[in-house]
Amino acid sequence: MGNCTLRVKLIPGLLTIIRKNKAKAREMRVLFLGLDNAGKTTILKRLTGGDVREVSPTLGFNITTLVRTIGSTAGAENAAAASAGSSSAPKPVAGAGDTYTLNVWDVGGQRTLRPYWRNYFESTDAVVWVVDSSDTLRLDDCSSELRQLLSEQRLAGCTLLVLANKQDLAGSLSMEQVRDQLHLDGIESHTWRILPCSAITGEGLDGAMDWVTAEVASRLYYGGRSAVNPGVIREEARETRAKDEIATQVETPDQAVDTRAVAMAA
Ligand SMILES: Nc1nc2c(ncn2[C@@H]2O[C@H](COP(=O)(O)OP(=O)(O)OP(=O)(O)O)[C@@H](O)[C@H]2O)c(=O)[nH]1
Numbered sequence: 094m095g096n097c098t099l100r101v102k103l104i105p106g107l108l109t110i111i112r113k114n115k116a117k118a119r120e121m122r123v124l125f126l127g128l129d130n131a132g133k134t135t136i137l138k139r140l141t142g143g144d145v146r147e148v149s150p151t152l153g154f155n156i157t158t159l160v161r162t163i164g165s166t167a168g169a170e171n172a173a174a175a176s177a178g179s180s181s182a183p184k185p186v187a188g189a190g191d192t193y194t195l196n197v198w199d200v201g202g203q204r205t206l207r208p209y210w211r212n213y214f215e216s217t218d219a220v221v222w223v224v225d226s227s228d229t230l231r232l233d234d235c236s237s238e239l240r241q242l243l244s245e246q247r248l249a250g251c252t253l254l255v256l257a258n259k260q261d262l263a264g265s266l267s268m269e270q271v272r273d274q275l276h277l278d279g280i281e282s283h284t285w286r287i288l289p290c291s292a293i294t295g296e297g298l299d300g301a302m303d304w305v306t307a308e309v310a311s312r313l314y315y316g317g318r319s320a321v322n323p324g325v326i327r328e329e330a331r332e333t334r335a336k337d338e339i340a341t342q343v344e345t346p347d348q349a350v351d352t353r354a355v356a357m358a359a
């Protein structure tokens with residue numbers, strides 16, 4: 094009986110400590126999606142200092158951990174200022190100087206793999222939608238896949254960053270042209286930005302990742318759009334997430350690759 098009382102008193106205390114520690118860890122889950130050949134894996138290779146010439150189509154998914162420190166103003170605000178579209182004005186960078194761990198899921202975009210995307214939706218804080226700006230023939234396909242994604246209940250409330258990739262290629266559409274072709278101005282369900290980049294030269298990537306990190310951080314950790322007590326919300330989300338990740342790995346196609354690249358990107 095005495096033992097039982099002690100346990101009842103200890104468990105809530107332990108839970109509080111665990112919650113506080115997890116909140117301090119400041120993690121976020123980011124999903125990299127887009128049509129095949131858009132450059133998702135190459136962008137992540139570039140951000141982690143890997144060899145961008147050694148990239149092959151992703152047949153399952155890759156998990157990459159990015160550790161990023163938000164700049165005081167430079168990256169995130171410049172990115173916001175350079176971007177087009179979202180009606181919200183650039184806002185101060187939440188938690189400048191704070192470090193965040195981004196658990197990034199890079200999922201293969203081939204048509205046969207797209208039905209599996211839904212296995213990765215749960216507890217996603219941000220979607221990075223990568224576009225091959227030189228692939229003008231598939232922009233309609235790209236647009237309708239994005240629409241479908243944004244209508245997903247489990248992605249409601251997450252931040253959307255659209256990357257107009259391959260800006261180094263002559264003949265690529267500009268960021269504004271990609272924004273128009275994808276009808277981004279009509280998006281009211283999600284906070285979004287479009288930014289130009291090149292995975293090959295690396296241009297635009299840091300600013301873009303700073304923006305998405307700052308945006309998610311402001312919501313999760315600084316009382317942005319999200320409600321009270323983000324630490325508790327995060328803890329609950331994480332418990333669900335752990336269960337989902339186990340399920341996801343079971344449901345992923347046989348060819349699934351799980352390459353863990355841990356990078357100190359910031
Ligand atoms: N010129 C140029 N080529 C790029 C750029 N980004 C990616 N590529 C090339 O585009 C091809 C596809 O890149 P991936 O990173 O494999 O594309 P992905 O989106 O991961 O494709 P899936 O894994 O099939 O979904 C590769 O040959 C890359 O070298 C870029 O910014 N500029």
Ligand SMILES: [Mg+2]
Pocket residue numbers: 133134135149150151199200201202
């Ligand atoms: Mg890939």
